[in-house]
Amino acid sequence: MIELTAADGHKFPAYRADPPDTPKGAVVVLQEVLGADPQIRKIADGFAAKGYVAIAPALIERGVVAVEPCNDELPIAEGSGFAEKVGTDGPLADIQAAIDAVKDVGKVAIVGYSGGGYLAYLSGNRVTGLACAIGYYGAGIVDAYQEKRKIPTLIHFGDNDPRTLPEDVIQFRAKRPDVSVYTYPAGHGFDCEEGNSYDKLAASKALDRTLFWISQYVEGQAPIALKNAGAYAQAKTEKKKKKTSDDQGPPMD
Template identity: 25%
Template sequence: MANEARPCPCDIGDRMEYGGLGQEVQIEHFKAYLVKPPEASDKAIIVIQDIFGWELPNTRYMADMLAANGYLAICPDFFLGKEPWNSSRDWSSFTEWREDKKPTNIDKEVNLLLRFLKEQYGVKRIGVVGFCWGGIATHYLAFRNPEVKAGVSFYGIIKLDEDRYDLKSPTLFIFGENDHLIPLDQVSALEANLKEKCTVDYQVKIFPGQDHGFAHRKREDISPTDEPKILEARADMINWLNKYI
């Protein structure tokens, strides 16, 4: 996603060569990638895509990781069949591209998804994990939807003019220190507002030396400096969800 003060798309980073362990399902008017845990569970995680869409192998890898840790993981196509962003496109068209893809315009699909998970899989407790565009959506759902029991928002843009700090569910916010799309002063403002208005547990964590997308769009074997930070962020995600779901 992009800095709201100067909208522009982010770089895709390392695209994984990964096939995924789950299956695609149809839920009313949209599709979703669903992966089941090794043993049946009544706990589910909604995994929310970044601007590169629900089919990005990197995001499906994260969904599979959550399933391996005991959660039913589902990654819906919140773009509803519309074309995701492509790095080869002219960045000047980004604002127009995202006009009909707002991360805060997903309530209808989330409600259908919750019903599907309850009716088809007996899910009783639900969490949300989102990346970039999905990080904004995660923040939004943690603020708006009381059925969400916990959230982990990875480098979601902070719109300081929107008062979404009285969260309904415990939320972990993860950022990279060198994220050129999300200035650290915005992260500090987020933390200050949460401290003033949030009554549930939250954590804002900044990873030194990391940039936008580091936890799911950077290969951990590229740099011995980056690898422990990537793995730590993923472990933090699992630990947060285990604690509250």
């Protein structure tokens, strides 16, 4: 663990994992309204194994009482009052400090889960120094559709998530075509191995898409023109190439 200091003077711990070789870039990992618990540290270690410096700031230090990780009921109960107890200004300041702590290694992505997924989505338009944002099943994302995204944004939802209904996801897609959204036949917390809602197949698919997204925008590879790749990938293709008529955004699968 290391200690970081936000712009407002708040000091908080963060878990940092470094790759064995020269970093390709960095990933900020945001927790499920918990601290830098074992599940989040494991995720950070996974990104480090892929070649990225990973840092997981303990946003919970802003004042929310810790609960056991990946308990399906507790994160939902705690998450419902997270914004009321802590607000978003403080956590966003902490996220900025985490970005600043690793930006020297290259471009930076942000990945968040549940409450952290919502904060990752907000971060895309509220903090500086990010190359892309990825959010997993963040309650509240579908209600934050007003602003055009400033950076490439990828979101994963579960079809059986009681906190984000499928019809709300459909409406979000229509209102924010600049966001790449994928859905899975799974519930809230489908990526959390310690939880009752863990879905190995959904988690594997989401991780593959997340890693591809990070490699494209953090490593700076030339964009690949995939069908349904989203507005950002299309925007980076050569200007002389016209946008295909069947680019309707990511499929609902």
